[in-house]
Amino acid sequence: MELRSNEFKARAAANLGNEKLQKGLGLIKVKAVVNRANAVAEFGDFETLREAGKEIRNRALADLDLYLERFEREATARGAVVHWAENASEACRIVVDIAKQNGVKTAAKSKSMVSEEVGLNDALIEAGIEPIETDLGEYILQINDAEPPSHIVMPVIHKTAEDVADLFHAKHGTPRKTDPAALTREAREILRPKFLSADMGVSGANFLIAETGSTLIVTNEGNGRLCTTLPRLHVAITGIEKVVATLEDVSTLLRLLPRSATGQAITNYVSLHTGPKRLEETDGPQQFHIVLVDNGRSKLLAGEMREMLRCIRCGACMNHCPVYQAVGGHAYGWVYPGPMGNILTPSYVGLENAVALPNAATMCNQCGVVCPVKIPLPDLMRKLREEQMVRGLKPWTERAGLALWGWAAQRPALYALGTRIAVRFMKWLGGSEKLIHRLPLASGWSDGRDFPAPAGRTFRELYKERRT
Amino acid sequence: MSTRENILGRVRDALKRKVSPQDTASIDAHIAAHPLGMQPLRDWEPELRFRARAEALASTVEKVASLQSVPGAVARYLVVNNLPTGGICWPSLRKLDWIGAGLGMEDRPARGDDLVGVTGCFCAVAETGTLMFLSGPDTPAAASLLPETHIAIVEAARIVPFMEDAWALLRAERGSLPRAVNFVSGPSRTADIEQTVTMGAHGPYRVHIILVG
Numbered sequence: 287m288e289l290r291s292n293e294f295k296a297r298a299a300a301n302l303g304n305e306k307l308q309k310g311l312g313l314i315k316v317k318a319v320v321n322r323a324n325a326v327a328e329f330g331d332f333e334t335l336r337e338a339g340k341e342i343r344n345r346a347l348a349d350l351d352l353y354l355e356r357f358e359r360e361a362t363a364r365g366a367v368v369h370w371a372e373n374a375s376e377a378c379r380i381v382v383d384i385a386k387q388n389g390v391k392t393a394a395k396s397k398s399m400v401s402e403e404v405g406l407n408d409a410l411i412e413a414g415i416e417p418i419e420t421d422l423g424e425y426i427l428q429i430n431d432a433e434p435p436s437h438i439v440m441p442v443i444h445k446t447a448e449d450v451a452d453l454f455h456a457k458h459g460t461p462r463k464t465d466p467a468a469l470t471r472e473a474r475e476i477l478r479p480k481f482l483s484a485d486m487g488v489s490g491a492n493f494l495i496a497e498t499g500s501t502l503i504v505t506n507e508g509n510g511r512l513c514t515t516l517p518r519l520h521v522a523i524t525g526i527e528k529v530v531a532t533l534e535d536v537s538t539l540l541r542l543l544p545r546s547a548t549g550q551a552i553t554n555y556v557s558l559h560t561g562p563k564r565l566e567e568t569d570g571p572q573q574f575h576i577v578l579v580d581n582g583r584s585k586l587l588a589g590e591m592r593e594m595l596r597c598i599r600c601g602a603c604m605n606h607c608p609v610y611q612a613v614g615g616h617a618y619g620w621v622y623p624g625p626m627g628n629i630l631t632p633s634y635v636g637l638e639n640a641v642a643l644p645n646a647a648t649m650c651n652q653c654g655v656v657c658p659v660k661i662p663l664p665d666l667m668r669k670l671r672e673e674q675m676v677r678g679l680k681p682w683t684e685r686a687g688l689a690l691w692g693w694a695a696q697r698p699a700l701y702a703l704g705t706r707i708a709v710r711f712m713k714w715l716g717g718s719e720k721l722i723h724r725l726p727l728a729s730g731w732s733d734g735r736d737f738p739a740p741a742g743r744t745f746r747e748l749y750k751e752r753r754t
Numbered sequence: 755m756s757t758r759e760n761i762l763g764r765v766r767d768a769l770k771r772k773v774s775p776q777d778t779a780s781i782d783a784h785i786a787a788h789p790l791g792m793q794p795l796r797d798w799e800p801e802l803r804f805r806a807r808a809e810a811l812a813s814t815v816e817k818v819a820s821l822q823s824v825p826g827a828v829a830r831y832l833v834v835n836n837l838p839t840g841g842i843c844w845p846s847l848r849k850l851d852w853i854g855a856g857l858g859m860e861d862r863p864a865r866g867d868d869l870v871g872v873t874g875c876f877c878a879v880a881e882t883g884t885l886m887f888l889s890g891p892d893t894p895a896a897a898s899l900l901p902e903t904h905i906a907i908v909e910a911a912r913i914v915p916f917m918e919d920a921w922a923l924l925r926a927e928r929g930s931l932p933r934a935v936n937f938v939s940g941p942s943r944t945a946d947i948e949q950t951v952t953m954g955a956h957g958p959y960r961v962h963i964i965l966v967g
Contacts, residue, residue, distance in 0.1 A: 310948070317949045330794055338792040345784075351765040351773065352781045364931075370758040422955060423946035440946060447948050466947040470955055477956065482866045497785045498931050508899060508942035508957025515895050515934070526761065531785055537917040538791030548945070551807075552882040555957070556937040563933060566891040568863040570933050580761045588768035 287402050287434055290619035291631050294642035298613035307614045310443045318440070318605040321549025322656070329545065339542045340660040342535045343596035346496075346527075350587065353496040353529045354578070360499025364561030366574040371404075377579045378409035381488070381521055384575050385415050388519055390485040396503065396510035397421040398490030399438055399599060400523050400579055402621045403634075406488070407432065417488070418480050420509035422473055426450055429457045436615030438622065439547050439601040444614055477509075487513035487571065491524035492599070493539065494576075497532045500560040501576060504543065504553040511557055520559065520571035526578050527587075527595040539598060542658035546600035582634040590669050594629045596659040603653035603663060609646050618643065625653035625663040632670055641679050644670035705744045713742040793881075793916050800880035800913045801965070807883025808963055811940030812953060817910070817965040825855035827964050828872060828905055832857070835960075837903055841870025846892040847907070864896040871901035871958075877912040877920050882939055885963070886920050889934035898938060904958040906938075910967035 290297070301307050326332045346353050358368045371377035377400075385393065393410060395401065395417050407428075410417045419428040423441035427433045430453055435441030442450070447464050454472055455462040463469060489510055491501035501522045503510045514520050530536050544550040563570035586595055604610040604624025615623035620640070622630045628647060632640040644667045647653075653663040674680050675688075694701045715722045716739020725732040766773065805815050818827050832839050840858030842865075843850075852859035864871055874893065875885045885906050889895040898904050914920050917937070924931070942957030953959050 313949050331792075335792050342791065348769070349777065349781050351762050351769065352778055354762065354765070356781060356785070370756070370761055372757045372760060376757065420956065421946070422944045426946070440949065442946055443949075445947075447950075450947055466950040467952045469947055470944055470952045474954065474956055478866055481956075496781075497788065500931060500935075506942070507944045507955035509955070511895070511899050511936060512956055515899065526765075531781065532788040533921040534788045534791050534918055537921070540917065541792075541794070552884055552937070552939050554811075554939050554941075554943055556884075558931065558935040559933065560931040560935075561933055564890070567889060567933065568891065568894045569896045570889060578761075580764075584761055584764035584768060587765060592768075 287405055287621050289635055289639060291635070291640035291643055293619055294617055294640075294646060297619065298617040298646075301613045301617050304614075306446050306449065307444045309446060311611050311614055314443065314605050314611060318548065322546060322602060322605070323549075325545040325549040325551060328551075329541070332545075335538070335541055336658055336660050338538050339598075339658050340596065342530060342538055343598070343659050346530045346535075347587065347592065347595055350526070350529065353531060354526060356496040357494050357499055357529050360496065361561070361576055362499070364499055366499065366561050366576055369575060369577045371577055371579045371581070373581050374404035374579075377404040377523060377577055377581070378406055380577050381406060381523065382409055382413045382415070384519065384521060384573075385410065385486055386413065388485070388573070390415055390519065392416045392418060392480070392484045393486040393488050394418050394420050394481050394484035394509075394513045394517060395424070395488040396490070396505060396513040397424050397441070398488065398523055399621055400490055400525055401488065402435065403581065404523070404579060406523065415486075418477070418484065420477050420481065420507075420513060421505075422470060422507060422509075425473055425477065426453065429453065434616065434621075436623065437601060437604065438599055438626075444616065481509075481512045481516050484513075484517045486519040486521060487515075487517040488521050488523065489513050491522045491528055491576075492543065493536050494524065494529040494578075495531075495533060495536055495558070496529055498558075498560055500558040502536060502556065502558045504540070504556050506548075506550075506554040508555055511555055514557065514559055514571070515569050518571055519573045519575070520562070521575045521577060522559070523577040523579065525583055526580055527583050543598050543600050546602040546656065546658040586633055591629060591633050591666055593661050594626070594633065594666060596661055597626055597630075598659060599626075600658055602656040602658065606652040606656050608648055608650060608652070613646075618646070625667070629663065629666045629670065637670065637674060637677065638679055641674065644674065702744070702746060706747070709740040709744050710742055712740050715739060788921075790918055793918065796915055798880070800915050801910055803880040803915075804878055804883055804913045805965075807880070808940065809883075811883050812943075813883070813940045813961040813963050815963045815965065817967075819967075821850065821907075821966055824907055824964055824966065825850050825852050825857060828852075829855040829857050831905065831962050832870065832903075835903075838869045841872065841901060841903075842868050842897060843872040844874055844893050844897055846874060847872060863894055864900040866900055868901045870903045870905065871897040871899075872905045872907070873898045874907045875912075877914055877923055878908050879915075879917050879920055879937070880913050881916050884917075884937045884939045887934075887936040887938065888924070888928070888932040889936075890932055895934050895936060898936065899957050902954065902959045903962070904938075904941075904960070905962045905964065907964050907966060910965045
């Protein structure tokens with residue numbers, strides 16, 4: 287996927303004025319957020335469950351090499367072929383090679399963020415293989431000139447039913463319809479024959495289970511099941527961090543993931559795949575390939591961002607983020623939007639290529655509070671901000687401002703004088719309304735709102751007065 | 755060195771250790787023990803919970819006394835709902851008297867245009883109102899997926915409280931996992947367009963559960 291994270295500010299500004307996007311984002315607050323809250327309340331002691339989820343993921347990461355080797359051994363013993371990919375291009379090459387060796391013309395895909403991360407669709411097209419996105423949201427995006435998703439769970443949150451109606455009418459040549467049920471039926475009827483004729487199915491994996499060598503996917507639509515049942519080849523592509531130890535561990539995580547993502551107690555379908563079609567089975571793929579992608583993950587394990595590897599991709603952090611809720615997923619410029627993306631994007635593509643992202647947060651910690659595996663997202667963003675300062679990646683105005691403040695703060699008398707002048711000046715600016723309509727040097731902030739004027743004396747002055 | 759060795763090498767460096775047999779023993783022991791994780795409070799009776807949850811997820815549920823009564827129940831459901839009275843069933847169900855109930859059930863693999871699929875299930879999970887299916891020659895996965903209407907026969911005695919109990923049953927009865935384990939909780943659905951929940955995305959539009967026992 288094309289990286290545009292350094293355009294964050296411009297794209298965020300444009301999105302604030304995009305009415306359709308704002309309508310979709312508004313629905314997150316009244317649906318996804320409310321549904322999660324209800325599901326969490328219904329469960330009972332969700333805090334203890336989050337702690338359990340954190341421990342399960344930490345256990346897997348603490349022995350990641352051993353769990354991966356065990357996973358590989360179990361999967362291979364059941365007839366799956368395990369491949370390892372260093373980076374995006376290697377992952378694509380592996381999948382394209384599998385397809386070419388087996389004469390694959392079309393590949394039915396269920397939703398996989400790792401496939402977006404490595405740009406698999408473009409690689410398949412380049413090799414003359416037609417990828418067909420089968421998740422309804424991803425299908426809508428694919429026929430809209432391969433538009434990128436704007437949310438990891440609800441990829442077309444930025445589109446209205448009217449948008450989809452126009453798109454289907456134009457691309458399918460069918461009478462225009464706006465009812466979501468009718469649109470869903472239309473996509474089903476167009477995709478069903480494609481499932482039946484596809485040579486290869488491509489899926490992601492929400493989890494890898496070391497105990498059994500199985501991949502696990504959660505879906506609601508059933509497209510994941512079709513992709514992994516009907517075609518003669520199944521390729522599952524996923525990150526190396528997705529491994530967990532046992533079926534019991536994954537059962538606990540399955541209580542966290544759907545509740546956090548969509549407010550469901552369980553997704554419609556939870557499917558585990560262990561090896562290819564067995565003797566005498568009438569369905570299932572003849573070959574099952576599993577592609578384990580590193581693409582920066584082992585580097586994350588070594589550093590301060592390690593906790594991010596616990597992520598189970600529920601999207602709760604973005605649903606609850608006031609910045610995401612305002613600017614939408616496309617502003618973030620890569621596969622992973624919202625707070626998770628603020629960490630993952632700079633980590634995977636380089637801090638210099640995503641300068642704005644660790645700063646695209648209010649540090650309100652809504653993300654940290656809802657994260658099902660307790661990733662301290664604001665802390666990690668703060669560490670990235672520090673690294674930006676050290677590496678000189680902050681804009682010169684910010685660096686100069688902080689340098690000036692640091693210089694003054696080390697001179698208490700000067701600092702006291704400066705602040706006394708500043709608060710009096712700002713009180714005067716506020717006038718009788720006690721509101722400042724335009725802040726010098728911060729018009730971007732005061733264009734949309736007023737700044738409450740200070741009362742006219744500094745904290746130190748007031749404190750001194752109370753002491754005496 | 756191969757990519758595999760490079761990746762595992764970096765993971766080991768990150769974890770600051772060299773592998774010793776003892777390390778492997780510790781994860782092997784954890785896997786062998788597969789301790790239970792956190793489960794919600796169980797203040798319900800499994801069958802009642804299963805029914806309530808399944809219905810909340812838009813499945814319909816009825817109960818019959820014995821397996822012999824199943825074809826009649828299937829026929830009634832199909833007629834009442836104005837659905838075709840023929841379709842496919844799992845080979846494991848071929849001995850039921852479908853013809854006697856006026857139904858044309860074929861025990862062959864499902865095709866894309868089959869409208870009704872009748873299956874059994876391995877067991878059911880009360881916590882979430884979920885059906886568990888194991889793939890196999892007599893229990894093909896596509897039968898519960900391709901038809902627009904899925905009818906599942908569930909022995910009431912095989913409703914277990916939690917997913918962990920289903921794993922325990924699987925380990926005890928089968929030893930290892932089949933190619934596919936599918937947990938199904940109601941009709942296929944999507945909320946991709948304006949977060950509006952719509953049934954019948956790619957899988958069945960309706961799931962009817964017949965409890966036996």
